[in-house]
Amino acid sequence: MARRRRADAILDTELAELPLDLRWREWTARIEAVIFAAPGPVDRELLARVVGRDCSIELVIEDIRDALRDRPYELVSVAGGWQLRTRARHAEAICAAYGSAPAPVQLSEAGMLVLACIAYHQPVTRGALSEMIGKAVSRDTIAELRARDFIVAGPRSPQPGAPYTYVTTRAFLVHFGLDTLRDLPDIEALEDAGLLNAAQLIAVGFPSFLTGDADADADALQDPEAGDDE
Structure with missing residues (x-):
């Protein structure tokens, strides 16, 4: 100093x-x-x-x-x-x-799906993620994303038991080349990049702006906030 x-x-x-x-x-x-x-x-x-x-x-x-x-x-x-x-x-x-490009960050299919759900729905609990996807989200999947510094624990949910929510980090924005969460791609871009399947995303209840009015629904997105570890 x-x-x-x-x-x-x-x-x-x-x-x-x-x-x-x-x-x-x-x-x-x-x-x-x-x-x-x-x-x-x-x-x-x-x-x-x-x-x-x-x-x-x-x-x-x-x-x-x-x-x-x-x-x-x-x-x-x-x-x-x-x-x-x-x-x-x-x-x-x-x-x-x-000789080669920098090795890309490898995420499992489950990890990529959970990360996308968190990005578009944050702050969100693990229980809510499980409901969206239709099966339990394992602690290993959450740990994978946290190890990459893509997510952190956010504010506690007002639900009984006050479970932690999860939010994306600044490192998530940097890695994916985003300035803010408003720059998240729509569903067509995700599908063209081969990251996620459009039908799968719609099935788990992604926001309407993935296929419709991006500007109106983007206002609901919240900026990432660092929180306490679970």
Whole structure:
């Protein structure tokens, strides 16, 4: 903490002595450098540490995106922040260079179905998940998802016994390239990706916006909240 305070004291964020165009260029360079160096998405609060009060971070982000328009990587909105990622069309070149793509996270079919149910219905209890799917959701399946840091325990349910609910995490958003839960794909996209079967999802009572009015029903989605472990 003390080291951070010393760094903040040394760094001139306002750059008041510079002309506006040079000030903007420096702010842009700082924001791009911080995002480039970060191991994950960078939120607005962190970026605000390196620029002045008059800097519009959103406008800087737009400028960086414009500058990268013809580059093999892009600046994307992920999990409430921003991250530099290579463009999907260069995946084959990256695989050829390194021999293989990064190993995808492997989830069982049951795990993927339960994760999808949690994503669209959260916060939701294990008992409610079992009712949706039509068979008991095992503790092993929940443990699999928690081990991947895709879900955590959410608020306790008001039901008798106050069972824990489950919600998705920021790591879930990052892994699936989502900025917020409003970016969850509709049922056709899930099916095209070969992740889940449309008839199966409908059968377990997925929200109507999977096949209908996404904007109206998306308001019911809640942001992930970290909770106590079960």
